[in-house]
Amino acid sequence: MQPSSIVNDRIARIAAHLQPPNDSQMGDLRRENCRAKGASGGFKVGVLGAAGGIGQPLALLMKMNPLVSVLHLYDVVNAPGVTADISHMDTSAVVRGFLGQQQLEDALTGMDLVIIPAGVPRKPGMTRDDLFNINAGIVKTLCEGIAKCCPKAIVNVISNPVNSTVPIAAEVFKKAGTYDPKRLLGVTMLDVVRANTFVAEVLGLDPREVDVPVVGGHAGVTILPLLSQVKPSSSFTPKEIDYLTDRIQNGGTEVVEAKAGAGSATLSMAYAAVKFADACLRGLRGDAGIVQCAYVASEVTELPFFASKVRLGRTGVEEIHPLGPLNEYERAGLEKAKKELAGSIQKGVSFIRK
Template sequence: GFKVAILGAAGGIGQPLAMLVKMNPLVSLLHLYDVVNSPGVTADISHMDTASMVRGFLGEQNLSDALTGMELVIIPAGIPRKPGMTRDDLFNINAGIVKTLSEAIAEFCPKAIVNIISNPVNSTVPIAAEVLKNAGVYDPRRLLGVTKLDVVRANTFLGEVLGLDPRDVYVPVVGGHAGVTILPLLSQAKPPCSLTEEETKVLTYRIQNGGTEVVEAKVGAGSATLSMAYAAAEFADACLRGLRGDAGVVECAFVASQVTELPFFASKVRLGRDGVEEIYPLGPTNEYERMGLEKSKKELSESINKGISFIKK
């Protein structure tokens, strides 16, 4: 089995994610780190009768022990978005958290595959990349922003429209992981479906604003934590299957990329023993998607630069 660490394990995403990862038979050792409440979460999760051992780590002084020897590190740490808060309001706090954690990864488990969930992903992935570069340990194949929730939502929402089980639906989602940067390629959906222009617009809007839908429904009690934990656990499982050497493990993720002129971009990637083994081109797109891509790239470029300049400032 594999050694997995969750950084931010006591948070709204971290707790359900820890539970789901504890259920994964590919995991042999699960490290749960946070700056608050991680001993309690660890005690609770450790009672589950699945194979993996669970150990808890509290506070920055124990970060080195939490990370040493880890093969996959998942980072949901950060503060959640509250109503009326833009993803930018989150930026300075979460950017600082990701910087600190990335510095520790560079020092204590530089060869680990790193899954970044902390928002805004469009900026936090470039932040982690710059920190790892500065430490001389950056391997772009091993750093992935988790955009899987956009795919999960796209599959669910399209399944509803088509009257199909969402497990039988697949929609690639490319671009970034916020608002208009999220670009579902509905023209490439499986099974192939002919949506009207209006249906495409409504679906695209709903997929792009799925996070806001949950924030508003929770009326101040948090953001998308449970569906995010599910998506992150599914993505972590794909990374572990890749590490194991399984063939044909393909997921969408926000990675260092040459698919567009931007330095980072989410698209379909094949996962393997070194993380990202292949990045697939966008494939055929329609006019609506090409327009969406231009909008996505404009905002995405600003978010990426914001992340890079946070470290370079």
């Protein structure tokens, strides 16, 4: 039989995964040793807002990612329950839960990648800007924690309105003296995922065989699919272009209305966020040729932030691709997108500077 001290230590390790106590209460059982035997090497990932509609499926999918060795789940409510649930999955990532503002710093310490889906969801009739007053404050608080506890982490911002929350994050990091534009990315992958799906439907292809660049921002007319640059190379009628552009720009509203007040695009957003997070982790690992669309600090246009194709690497964004040749329809769409984006960016900047 095993000595009782060994058994007690094993039980303590399990408890520490689910609800980590203060370090002063742990004795020799430090958090970094609370690892399942045989856990794979990989990256430490924090999900802020892990108990929400996006956060829960996002956390589940990140637990399945073989590049994740430690997964920290933070929220202001229900984090212990989500953590207990996900921790039962037989994958190698170790899961730890953190509840409330008092545990935010513990949740963030040592993270390589931080994903922020925290905030309130859209409801019928709401625009992304309607979410601003609530979500802006949430993103500000979380980014202050990041600046203090893991300033070198790659940060993926999902909280809407992304067009404004990424500039908010940038201003917080500037104030803290930790801003690195290469490490701050707004997640617009859902627009790409939708574009690939809808275009594949029109072309009769498998969506996994389709690649549609989507540039601009992450709301309404700021979402600009470049259908002239679709791979495999394809041509569309004007009617198809109007249909596809409108559906891609309003995909979120389509889901909100279909759910009839019961939620927004949580499952597809979680899928897209994990697809993008995986690309960031592969970049951190040093994989070559990792290119995705993201909303980042950019000189592609005169705007300080813009979504376009970027190459990801060990330092985050290592190259920002030019837009490439645009047709007349896309040039007109770009002007509409820039006009709308300019106001959203300034709104985010002013929230911190005022």
